[in-house]
Every structure is written in C-alpha cells, then in structure tokens.
Amino acid sequence: MSDLLSKLDPPQRVLMGPGPSDVPARILNALAAPTIGHLDPAYLQLMDQTRQLMRQVFQTENEMTLAISGTGSAGMEACVTNLIERGDRMIACVSGVFGGRMADVAGRYGASVDLVEVPWGEAIRPEQVEAALKAAPQTKAVGIVQAETSTGLLQPLDEIAEIVHAHDALLVVDAVTSLGGMEVPVDRLGIDACFSGTQKNLSCPPGLAPVTFSQRAVEIMDRRKSKVGSWYLDLSMIRNYWGSDRSYHHTAPINMTYALREALQIIVEEGLVARFERHQAMHRRLRAGLEALGLTYIPQHSLPNLNCVRVPDGVDDAAVRRQLLTEYGIEIGAGLGPFKGTAWRIGLMGHSCTARNVTLILAALETILRQSGSLIEPGSALAAAAQASDA
Amino acid sequence: MSDLLSKLDPPQRVLMGPGPSDVPARILNALAAPTIGHLDPAYLQLMDQTRQLMRQVFQTENEMTLAISGTGSAGMEACVTNLIERGDRMIACVSGVFGGRMADVAGRYGASVDLVEVPWGEAIRPEQVEAALKAAPQTKAVGIVQAETSTGLLQPLDEIAEIVHAHDALLVVDAVTSLGGMEVPVDRLGIDACFSGTQKNLSCPPGLAPVTFSQRAVEIMDRRKSKVGSWYLDLSMIRNYWGSDRSYHHTAPINMTYALREALQIIVEEGLVARFERHQAMHRRLRAGLEALGLTYIPQHSLPNLNCVRVPDGVDDAAVRRQLLTEYGIEIGAGLGPFKGTAWRIGLMGHSCTARNVTLILAALETILRQSGSLIEPGSALAAAAQASDA
Missing domain, CATH: 3.40.640.10 (Type I PLP-dependent aspartate aminotransferase-like (Major domain))
Known part of the structure; x- marks a missing residue:
C-alpha cells in the first residue's frame, strides 16, 4: 500500500529515443x-x-x-x-x-x-x-x-x-x-x-x-x-x-x-525553416561522431531526427542502454522486429535536439564502449562532431 | 497571428456540469x-x-x-x-x-x-x-x-x-x-x-x-x-x-x-465509503435546495453526482447558463437530445462536490431566477439545503 500511495517522483531523463522527446x-x-x-x-x-x-x-x-x-x-x-x-x-x-x-x-x-x-x-x-x-x-x-x-x-x-x-x-x-x-x-x-x-x-x-x-x-x-x-x-x-x-x-x-x-x-x-535547419545541423554532428566511433547507419536515407545505427559486434545492446539510462539518465531506443538486439535508435527531436545532447550522447557512448573494451576508434567522436559543426 | 501566439490563460471556472469536474x-x-x-x-x-x-x-x-x-x-x-x-x-x-x-x-x-x-x-x-x-x-x-x-x-x-x-x-x-x-x-x-x-x-x-x-x-x-x-x-x-x-x-x-x-x-x-457518503450528503443538500426553488428532477432515480432538473417554464435555458458562466464562472450542463433546452445538468463530482459549491450554485441560481422574475419560491433554497445538511 505504501508504494501505491507514494509521492510521484519520476526520474529526470534526457530523452534521446524514438519519442517521447524532452518536454520544455x-x-x-x-x-x-x-x-x-x-x-x-x-x-x-x-x-x-x-x-x-x-x-x-x-x-x-x-x-x-x-x-x-x-x-x-x-x-x-x-x-x-x-x-x-x-x-x-x-x-x-x-x-x-x-x-x-x-x-x-x-x-x-x-x-x-x-x-x-x-x-x-x-x-x-x-x-x-x-x-x-x-x-x-x-x-x-x-x-x-x-x-x-x-x-x-x-x-x-x-x-x-x-x-x-x-x-x-x-x-x-x-x-x-x-x-x-x-x-x-x-x-x-x-x-x-x-x-x-x-x-x-x-x-x-x-x-x-x-x-x-x-x-x-x-x-x-x-x-x-x-x-x-x-x-x-x-x-x-x-x-x-x-x-x-x-x-x-x-x-x-x-x-x-x-x-x-x-x-x-x-x-x-522558432520558424519552420530555422527549426528544420537545427535538426539537420545536429544530425550532421551526431552522424559524424557516431561514425567516428565506428558505428554504421542502417537506413538507406537517414532521418535527421532519428538515427538508427547497428550495435557493434560483440557489444551487449541491452547492457549499454541500461548503463546509459541508469548512470547517465539518457534514454535511447532499442531495435524493433528484425533489428531487435542489433540496432540503437538515437533521437534528436524538437527540444531534445541540442548541441548539449549531441555532445553528451557521443561522450557517454564513447565512455561506455571504452569501458567495455569494444571501442573501435577511440577518442575521435567529439573531434568529428566538432568538425561537422564547422562545416 | 498575435492571437495564435497569445499566452495560455484559461478562465478559472467552477465546473459543475456533467464533467469535466474541477481538478485539484x-x-x-x-x-x-x-x-x-x-x-x-x-x-x-x-x-x-x-x-x-x-x-x-x-x-x-x-x-x-x-x-x-x-x-x-x-x-x-x-x-x-x-x-x-x-x-x-x-x-x-x-x-x-x-x-x-x-x-x-x-x-x-x-x-x-x-x-x-x-x-x-x-x-x-x-x-x-x-x-x-x-x-x-x-x-x-x-x-x-x-x-x-x-x-x-x-x-x-x-x-x-x-x-x-x-x-x-x-x-x-x-x-x-x-x-x-x-x-x-x-x-x-x-x-x-x-x-x-x-x-x-x-x-x-x-x-x-x-x-x-x-x-x-x-x-x-x-x-x-x-x-x-x-x-x-x-x-x-x-x-x-x-x-x-x-x-x-x-x-x-x-x-x-x-x-x-x-x-x-x-x-x-479519502476512502471509498467516506467519498460515496460525501457525494450522497452533498446531493441531499443540493436536491433540497433545488426543489425549494421549485425545480423538479427528471430521472426516476437520480444519481448523487449528476442532478438533472427541468428548466422552469418561461425561463431561457441558454441565458441562465450563460449568466452563470460569465458572471459567476460556474459551468453547468445543458440538456441533450429530447431534453435540449429543457434540462439543466448540475454535477457534484469528486473535487467539485463540496458544501461551498452546493451553496454557491443554489445562491447563484436563486439570484439569477429572481432577477429574471421567474423565481417560483424565493428565498428558501439555502434554508432547505441547510436543513438537509442537518438530516
């Protein structure tokens, strides 16, 4: 009963999955x-x-x-x-x-x-x-x-x-x-x-x-x-x-x-044009950073606001997502259907689509992959993202 | 455009219609x-x-x-x-x-x-x-x-x-x-x-x-x-x-x-028993007051929390509801279907079901009906409600 009547206290997440996104x-x-x-x-x-x-x-x-x-x-x-x-x-x-x-x-x-x-x-x-x-x-x-x-x-x-x-x-x-x-x-x-x-x-x-x-x-x-x-x-x-x-x-x-x-x-x-450009710009940064970490995109044409990448061989999909959620408070999405266990879906949607979040998810992913010894190309994600932001 | 971007500022109502009720x-x-x-x-x-x-x-x-x-x-x-x-x-x-x-x-x-x-x-x-x-x-x-x-x-x-x-x-x-x-x-x-x-x-x-x-x-x-x-x-x-x-x-x-x-x-x-008793007690007060105003109930057995009464002959249904809303900020419900224009639905639901609201709606209705010269039995609503609360 005590749990049932406990005060509402949802954790403060950074929502970078396929939705919901962070609400202002x-x-x-x-x-x-x-x-x-x-x-x-x-x-x-x-x-x-x-x-x-x-x-x-x-x-x-x-x-x-x-x-x-x-x-x-x-x-x-x-x-x-x-x-x-x-x-x-x-x-x-x-x-x-x-x-x-x-x-x-x-x-x-x-x-x-x-x-x-x-x-x-x-x-x-x-x-x-x-x-x-x-x-x-x-x-x-x-x-x-x-x-x-x-x-x-x-x-x-x-x-x-x-x-x-x-x-x-x-x-x-x-x-x-x-x-x-x-x-x-x-x-x-x-x-x-x-x-x-x-x-x-x-x-x-x-x-x-x-x-x-x-x-x-x-x-x-x-x-x-x-x-x-x-x-x-x-x-x-x-x-x-x-x-x-x-x-x-x-x-x-x-x-x-x-x-x-x-x-x-x-x-x-904000204006539609500015908003769409913001989503494109953050997507370019994120993509450059993810690819620098050795991650590859699944779709033929990627959405700017939802980035679906393959889980690297030998990496435990669920463990990485759990670590992101519990240590960093970051939610990303799992794969669905044929991509269950083999894809991550990283959202950059609306209020969640910021330079802060791009930097955070790249840094957190690099750290977690480094800790588990599965980092393919260490140290380059933030540099690549920074370079993409200059482009 | 200015209206479209105006700040949200809904009026503060007292919700005594058939729902929604007031939200704590x-x-x-x-x-x-x-x-x-x-x-x-x-x-x-x-x-x-x-x-x-x-x-x-x-x-x-x-x-x-x-x-x-x-x-x-x-x-x-x-x-x-x-x-x-x-x-x-x-x-x-x-x-x-x-x-x-x-x-x-x-x-x-x-x-x-x-x-x-x-x-x-x-x-x-x-x-x-x-x-x-x-x-x-x-x-x-x-x-x-x-x-x-x-x-x-x-x-x-x-x-x-x-x-x-x-x-x-x-x-x-x-x-x-x-x-x-x-x-x-x-x-x-x-x-x-x-x-x-x-x-x-x-x-x-x-x-x-x-x-x-x-x-x-x-x-x-x-x-x-x-x-x-x-x-x-x-x-x-x-x-x-x-x-x-x-x-x-x-x-x-x-x-x-x-x-x-x-x-x-x-x-x-609150407890289910106490809550149901509160709804019954407030219903008894409201009913006594409405009936003292000469209003009659439509249903064979009335719900405690929704009181459906006939609009008295010669009274303008919509005008009374509009006056309640604009002068008093009180919402009650209109009749539906065959009761369109001939019934009022007064809700006493959950957080809206209080002695304050019963007293308020009776006093406001009595005042409005008095102003329009259509009060059948003036002055008795609050007395009847008070008596019902003693019962």
Whole structure:
C-alpha cells in the first residue's frame, strides 16, 4: 500500500529515443493550467487557434485539420477508418513496423490490402508503387510512411505522390516522426491524409494525434455508403465539434490541447525553416561522431531526427542502454522486429535536439564502449562532431 | 497571428456540469511532472501502481484492469470491439444518449443489436432484459449504463446482473459518470466489462479510460476467431504492454498516467465509503435546495453526482447558463437530445462536490431566477439545503 500511495517522483531523463522527446517547462506548465469545460467558449477558441497552428506546421490550408483524441496510432487508424469502406482496395508500403501497422489496421476495417515491400531500412521505390497501382487500378488509397520510426528511414515522397495521384488514388502519409522536425509539405505534395503524434518533434507529452485531410479526401468521406468503422474516430461527427457547429461528440483531452497549442506556438516562434535547419545541423554532428566511433547507419536515407545505427559486434545492446539510462539518465531506443538486439535508435527531436545532447550522447557512448573494451576508434567522436559543426 | 501566439490563460471556472469536474492542484502538478519514456522501468512501475489503484476503485480483483489511451467513449468502444465479433448478438439497454451510443458502436463492429428501451429518464426494468434474452437466447453480451450522463439516471443493476448471468451472457457496464463517486461493485455483481473516464468523479483531466474485464470476458476474448475490429483498442496486444511482457504497442499518454495515479491515490486516501457518503450528503443538500426553488428532477432515480432538473417554464435555458458562466464562472450542463433546452445538468463530482459549491450554485441560481422574475419560491433554497445538511 505504501508504494501505491507514494509521492510521484519520476526520474529526470534526457530523452534521446524514438519519442517521447524532452518536454520544455513551458509546455508542462501549459499542461497544468486549470481544466475548463470541453464546450466552454474559451476552450473552443483555444481549439480554433490550435488547428490554425497545426495547419502551419503541416504546411497546409486544409480546412479539415484537427487533433484526434489519442496517440499517433489513433491518428493512423482515424485516417484509415474514415477513408476505407469494407471491400475497398488499399496499397500499404512496408519498409518497417509502421507500414506493416497500416496494413494491419486497413485489413481490420475490411480493406483488401496489397503490400509493396522492401527490406527494412530500404526506401520504397516509385516504380514499385506504379506497378502495384497498375496491377490494382481500382485502388482507393496508398499508405506510406514518411519517417519510419523503426528503421530511421526517410522515405522520399515526391515521385510517389505524383504516381499515386496520376492513378487517382488517395495518398495517406504517416508523419508521426517527421512533423515539426522536417518538411511535411502536405499541400505541395497533395497529401490527402496525414497523421502525426505529439511526443516526437513537437516535444509535447503523448496523447493527441494531429491529422489533416485534403478537400478530395473530405469529399470521398462525404460520399461514404456505410458508417465509419470506429465510432470514436468518426470524423463525420468529430468535424462538427471542431467546426462551427460545436456539436458534442466526446470529451476532448482538454489539458493536452493546452500543451499541443503551446508546443505549436514554440515551433511557429522558432520558424519552420530555422527549426528544420537545427535538426539537420545536429544530425550532421551526431552522424559524424557516431561514425567516428565506428558505428554504421542502417537506413538507406537517414532521418535527421532519428538515427538508427547497428550495435557493434560483440557489444551487449541491452547492457549499454541500461548503463546509459541508469548512470547517465539518457534514454535511447532499442531495435524493433528484425533489428531487435542489433540496432540503437538515437533521437534528436524538437527540444531534445541540442548541441548539449549531441555532445553528451557521443561522450557517454564513447565512455561506455571504452569501458567495455569494444571501442573501435577511440577518442575521435567529439573531434568529428566538432568538425561537422564547422562545416 | 498575435492571437495564435497569445499566452495560455484559461478562465478559472467552477465546473459543475456533467464533467469535466474541477481538478485539484495536486493532480495538475502531477500532470506537469517531467515526461519519461513509455518503456522506462520507472514508468512501468507507475503503470503497475495505477492499475492496482484502479482495481480498488472498481472494487475488483480483475487481473485485466488498465487504462485505455483515450477518453471515456474510447473505453466503451474498447469493451465492445474486444468482446464482439461480426455476427454476434448483443442487447443494448437505452434510456438516454449513452445507451444509444453503445448500440451504435456495437453495430459498427458487426454486432446484430437488439434494443431494450424506456423513455429517457426512466430506468430499464429487469423483466425487459429477461424478455429480450429469452427472445434472443444466443445473445453474447448485454450493455447497460449505470449512470446515464444525459438524464442523471442511476440505473439499478443487481437484478439485471443476475438475469444476464442466468442467461450466460456478458454484462457490459458504462460507469463513466459513476466510478469514484458511488458504488461500482464490479466483483459483487460479476460485471464482465466495465469502463469509465477520468474527468468525472476522479477529478482528473480527460484523456484516459479506466476499464476492467472479468476472467470470463478474458477467456471469451482469448477464444476469438477474428482479429479485434480496432487495432488501437486491441487488448490482445495492449494487455502485453500492461502485463509482465511489456511489449510495445503504442505510446501511452505518460503524463495523463501520472495524473490518473494521483487522482486514484486521492480517492484511496479519502476512502471509498467516506467519498460515496460525501457525494450522497452533498446531493441531499443540493436536491433540497433545488426543489425549494421549485425545480423538479427528471430521472426516476437520480444519481448523487449528476442532478438533472427541468428548466422552469418561461425561463431561457441558454441565458441562465450563460449568466452563470460569465458572471459567476460556474459551468453547468445543458440538456441533450429530447431534453435540449429543457434540462439543466448540475454535477457534484469528486473535487467539485463540496458544501461551498452546493451553496454557491443554489445562491447563484436563486439570484439569477429572481432577477429574471421567474423565481417560483424565493428565498428558501439555502434554508432547505441547510436543513438537509442537518438530516
């Protein structure tokens, strides 16, 4: 019983995994503002501001831009269940966990799912998508992950977006690990449905999923013949709460909206261009340092904000992560799926993406690898990082 | 732009609607504790403590007791989608909005739904449930709302629970507006699936949905032939995250877990018996005062913590609520569905359930009704409330 009633005292971590990232004090303070009602005029105004800020970060004018009341995966499921009716055909591009997840979700809502696959860590090739669309010309939607959290892959989207639209299909993009840390050009690419989460580059606690839908996607939703599969995620009702009707659907996570608004304000104040450059610059430093330690990157194109490297031969993956956590208070991510035990995922997301953290993780990793006698190229990480910062 | 970047400054309300209720400073502080990783050993320990505390408030030993990462309606959908397979038969008892919602959700997941209905505000009668089960003996589950938020009805459950189990069906109970404010005797009644939300009598911000499942319900889930309809709510995976496997499913709303743990601690510290008595005592005072003002209760049996009364003839519903909000900073709820414009819903939930608030709402309502010349029995509300407090 005493443990059950003990005072909350979470350890102070440096969050350098695949999310959550470190949350600024300003956002934690916003989270703790007094709760008001979900139909209070003051709250409805905060929702309006939040959706306008979301549009800026999604680089879109889309009217239907809002936050789903769940974490990033709820955003994925909202996109799928609102666009797909039983018997519809959908292509899911799979290069890691999250592309596979989209296929799983679509199947549950009755889609006939065709997979476009590559080995984990490789990018989906435009000609694969083209071939799949030619083989299934009645395909309604193509789902693809821009930032594959399981492998650190940055998936190029320009050509694929053109191909999908040339075949009159909807483009559904997973931007959970990209939004707020790099370009997610929703309008430029004509992305029809895009979803993200709050706990990655927005540096907000987890609990909301920003989503945005093109006018074309909204028209297709409006023409549905059947009810949306999920009641909780049914945008035909939720849009009336976020819109001018203000019809009650479910009670929104009010304090999380405070926090998301604050997180988006911080991004708009920093400016998207400056923010993306910061992520690129810190990534170059980190990459130079990790490679100087002899670590190699797994993905064909690395995300700036999630660095997925192979665990060196003979190094105990879990022991290193445990030492980082317990001695240094630093969290990094383990490998998933085929990379379980063989990959580390080092995040540089939002508030966690700083010169201090790059220096800290390189110094800590070098020290730990040195202690275990498994350092391949000792002493060069910080020098390489410093050199990259001059570049 | 300036509005978009304005400092967060929500008004300080007194929340006396159907939820959210006022959140104690202690819970807001917990919410704002530093975010840590969703797989951090320190977080997993907090999850364990939170589920143990949830068991106490649900009055159950159920192993499968956890918090769904969404608001109360996500809890409802989780219960339905995990128990129901396409083609299953389910009975939904409808005496207001939320019984109807359960029917809607079950239909979307492919259930063949039989309705047991009464006029809004009346209680479902045991013989109705018995008749429905006899008419559809293969019924898998019966869904019923213990605390109907739309009408303030307290639904007696004892006899209905016996009938449902005598017919070998599962009993699914909506305890969104009851948990933490009155008895929700999950084990005593053998409730098979029960869901709630955080923003009612737990006085925590909205964002999580506590749920609990009996061993029998778990066995039925284990024998499913098809995947659960919703990926996000699939307990066959989520249970491995809350259980000893700690398999990643989705990123839990970490800070909301801090807040829920704190809210449950406050309840356990107060003690369930004392807490329920406080809600009853404040309800008696409020009821005496409201009735002295000439207001009449709508439901056949009123919940202690949600008081649903008729708007007196000739009184402008919206104008009174607006005046309460803008002049007094007090939020009460409007009527829903058939009671739109004709009912007020006054909540006495958790931290909002105090002598101060009872006195305040009675005094404010009396003043407003007096000002508009529509006071039926002036001056007696506080006297009646005082008398009820002596009783």
